[in-house]
Amino acid sequence: MQNECLLELKGLKTTFFTENGPVTVVNGVSFRVSAGETLGVVGESGCGKSVTSESILRLLNEKTTRYEGEINYKSKNLLSLTEEEMRDIRGNEISMIFQDPMTSLNPVYTIGDQIAESIMIHQKLKKKEAYAKAIDMLRLTGIPSPEKRAGEYPHELSGGMRQRVMIAIALACQPNLLIADEPTTALDVTIQSQILDLIQDLKQELKMGVILITHDLGVVAEVCTRVVVMYLGEVIEEARVGDLFANPLHPYTKGLLKSVPQLDGDRSQKLYVIQGSVPPLSNVPKGCRFAPRCAYSTKLCEESAPDLSGTEHKVRCWHYEAIVQKEGGLHAAQ
Ligand SMILES: Nc1ncnc2c1ncn2[C@@H]1O[C@H](COP(=O)(O)OP(=O)(O)OP(=O)(O)O)[C@@H](O)[C@H]1O
Ligand code: SF4
Ligand SMILES: [Mg+2]
Structure with a gap:
């Protein structure tokens, strides 16, 4: 199963229609991700890493954005799916962890309810079963006393704990592919490495493919199998991590x-x-x-x-x- 290609980008082009005219931010990006592998995406700020990942899930405003090329996921081109079909893919098949967990968590619901909600939507479980599963997910991400934590609100948790909650939400539906966009940038170094270890462990356990977007080449060296280097909206180099660092x-x-x-x-x-x-x-x-x-x-x-x-x-x-x-x-x- 190691080499089963999960996702293949073929010449992805993302263009924004801005007040000053069209701007192509991602210009013909191609790469593949297999089950069980972690692909690193690196490059300076503004080179298009986040727009590439948001394009994969079609999260950008489609009134002002044009996608071209192909985003093939298990032989379906995501660019030709309807919005309803895309909703099935998001969170169910492909999940994303964003850089800042506070912007993605709802402050007025407990974290247990938020994870359970996501499980209920995607797995059609009853509330009680979903809540029990939410606690299991919190335990899996290494949160101590998960039963107690499930009843708390986002502001009661530290940054590292909130990021674990985001991971729990992203993984609650056992996606085949996880896109982690700078998942540890906002965290201190010790927590950073705990979160990266956690993503690696869960990748093994759930046999996911992972796309890890980061500024940090140290992180790439530690956890990625292959790496794509982007510059100004294009891939300028792609190699196995060892080859890229050595040569x-x-x-x-x-x-x-x-x-x-x-x-x-x-x-x-x-x-x-x-x-x-x-x-x-x-x-x-x-x-x-x-x-x-x-x-x-x-x-x-x-x-x-x-x-x-x-x-x-x-x-x-x-x-x-x-x-x-x-x-x-x-x-x-x-
Ligand atoms: N909605 C938008 N409309 C117009 N331009 C945008 C939009 N979103 C992003 N951009 C531009 O696209 C380019 C790529 O942005 P992107 O956020 O993908 O960079 P990045 O590589 O993720 O950078 P960072 O490392 O800082 O997160 C930037 O120049 C940004 O200003
Ligand atoms: S040498 Fe290579 S990287 Fe440098 S300008 Fe020429 S093509 Fe570009
Ligand atoms: Mg970004």
Whole structure:
């Protein structure tokens, strides 16, 4: 079952119709997630990670958003389902954990009632059975005294506990795929690693596929099987985690890896910063989107956009072979 492909994005394009005209925020993103694997999605703020995940569940306002491409889930293209069919998918088959649990929990209901409500909707159980199951889910996420906690309101819980409640809600219906968008960013480091361990354990137990969106390459190294690196709405590299860390091919990925603090490194040494800044989406470069920040950019790069090429290890760069040959591995990067 390990290799059963659950979700396949094929050239997903998400365009917002804004006051200043259409803006394509996700520009032809493709990747696959299998049952039992954790796919990491990384990239700087604003590169389109959240919009990609919200597009998968079609959570964006469809009056002002256009989706193109395919989002194939178990051989159904989610983009061609009706809203009613999508409601069956959300929470039942694919669940999402958001960055800030407070915005997704309802302050006026106890957490036990909120989890039970979600179970009742999706599994058509009676209230009493659903409530018992809600307590089981709280126990599964490692919340102490789950019976007592179930009767409490969101504001009575710490940030880490609330995030566990969100996970309990997301997992209550035993989804096949969990999308976790920065699930630990708001939490302190110890709680962060407990939550990540929990997601990993539940992934094993429930045989889910997981998409983990994060800024943190340390988290990727710890829990992901494969990783997709995004830049300005596009995938610029995709590889198994070990390959990406040992042999990053894209100049942007090399820069990202060099800007991660090394635990055993010299703390007095300055962290590497990728030069320049991300151009606005309203004015993306015509050729390679990374060209204005890339030390290896040539005329070809400025004029023509490279495709994502390769099979196991994919990269979107005209010159990656020459760069690797000339400069060697990670420390070569600009
Ligand atoms: N509803 C919207 N209308 C117009 N533009 C939007 C909308 N939602 C997001 N964007 C823009 O889309 C781009 C990608 O946003 P997104 O939230 O996906 O980034 P991200 O990679 O998740 O960043 P972060 O790491 O900060 O969470 C940003 O430039 C953002 O301003
Ligand atoms: S295609 Fe050119 S500009 Fe883009 S990353 Fe590669 S070398 Fe740099
Ligand atoms: Mg985001």
